[in-house]
Amino acid sequence: MKIYSVYNIKGGVGKTTTAVNLAYMSAASGARTMIWDLDPQGGTSYYLCVKPKVKGGAKGLIQQKSQFENLLKMTGYPNLDLLPADISYRNMDHYLEKESRPTNGLHRILQPLKNSYDNVFLDCPPGLTTITENVFKISDVLLVPLIPTPLSLRAYNRLVQFLVKRRTKKLQVVPFFNMVNINKPIHRIVTKNVHQKHPIFLRSSIPESTIIEAMGIKRSPIFTYARESAEATAFQDLWKEVSQREKGHKRKKKAL
Numbered sequence: 001m002k003i004y005s006v007y008n009i010k011g012g013v014g015k016t017t018t019a020v021n022l023a024y025m026s027a028a029s030g031a032r033t034m035i036w037d038l039d040p041q042g043g044t045s046y047y048l049c050v051k052p053k054v055k056g057g058a059k060g061l062i063q064q065k066s067q068f069e070n071l072l073k074m075t076g077y078p079n080l081d082l083l084p085a086d087i088s089y090r091n092m093d094h095y096l097e098k099e100s101r102p103t104n105g106l107h108r109i110l111q112p113l114k115n116s117y118d119n120v121f122l123d124c125p126p127g128l129t130t131i132t133e134n135v136f137k138i139s140d141v142l143l144v145p146l147i148p149t150p151l152s153l154r155a156y157n158r159l160v161q162f163l164v165k166r167r168t169k170k171l172q173v174v175p176f177f178n179m180v181n182i183n184k185p186i187h188r189i190v191t192k193n194v195h196q197k198h199p200i201f202l203r204s205s206i207p208e209s210t211i212i213e214a215m216g217i218k219r220s221p222i223f224t225y226a227r228e229s230a231e232a233t234a235f236q237d238l239w240k241e242v243s244q245r246e247k248g249h250k251r252k253k254k255a256l
C-alpha cells in the first residue's frame with residue numbers, strides 16, 4: 001500500500017482538487033484506491049457526492065471504537081472507495097493528542113488496510129497540526145500544490161526546514177504548481193526560475209482554469225466531464241511524472 005498525501009500549510013491551493021483527480025486516475029488504471037478526506041470542510045466528500053457523515057465521528061476513529069472498513073463508502077467509480085469527513089473531524093487533533101502516541105494514530109488506523117488497497121490518497125486540511133505530523137510519518141509521497149508566488153515558495157521552504165528537523169526519511173516530497181496563469185508576470189517569473197533553485201519541483205503543472213473550477217458544480221473528477229481537455233491532460237502528465245519519479249526513487253534506494 002502506497003500512501004500519497006496532498007498537503008500544503010496554506011489553504012485554497014488545490015489540495016482537494018488534486019487529491020480527487022489523482023485518486024480517480026489511480027482507480028481508473030485498475031489500482032485498488034482509497035481516498036480519505038481528513039478535512040472537516042469535507043471537500044473531497046462533496047466532489048465525490050458522498051454524504052459527510054462518519055458514524056462515531058473522529059473520536060470513534062481515533063480511539064478505534066469504529067471499524068474503519070465499516071465507514072468506507074463506495075464512490076460509484078470502479079476501484080475507488082472514500083472515507084468521508086464530517087464536522088467532528090475538527091476535533092481530530094484533540095483526540096490524537098489524548099492518545100499515548102499522538103503522532104501514531106493514523107498509522108494504527110491504516111495498518112489493517114495495508115493489503116486491501118494499492119494506493120491511498122489523503123486529502124489533508126491546511127495548517128501544521130498533530131494530524132499533519134501523523135501524515136508526514138505515514139506518507140510515502142507528499143504532494144505539495146503551490147500557487148506560483150514568492151510567498152508560496154517561502155512557505156514551502158519553511159515546510160522543508162520543518163521536515164528536515166523531523167527526519168522524515170521515508171517521505172518523498174513532490175512540490176508542483178497549480179492555478180498557473182501565464183498572463184500574470186509573477187507566475188511567469190516564478191515558474192521559469194524555480195527549477196534552478198528547486199529542481200525537485202515537477203515539470204508538469206496545472207493551469208488556472210474554469211474547467212477545473214467547474215468540479216464544484218459537476219461534483220465529479222474532471223475526467224468525467226472534460227476527458228479530452230488540456231486540463232485533464234495536465235493532470236495525466238502530472239500523475240505520470242509522479243509515478244516516474246517514484247520509480248527513480250525506488251531504483252536509487254535499491255542501489256544504496
Ligand SMILES: Nc1ncnc2c1ncn2[C@@H]1O[C@H](COP(=O)(O)OP(=O)(O)OP(=O)(O)O)[C@@H](O)[C@H]1O
Nearest residue numbers: 011012013014015016017126179207208209212213
Ligand atoms: N487549477 C485550478 N484552476 C482554477 N480553479 C482551481 C484550480 N485548482 C483549484 N481551483 C479552485 O480553487 C478552490 C480551492 O481549491 P481546493 O479546494 O482544491 O483547495 P484546497 O487547498 O483543498 O483548499 P482548502 O485548504 O480549503 O482545503 C476551489 O474552488 C477549486 O475549484
Ligand SMILES: [Mg+2]
Nearest residue numbers: 015016039043
Ligand atoms: Mg481541501
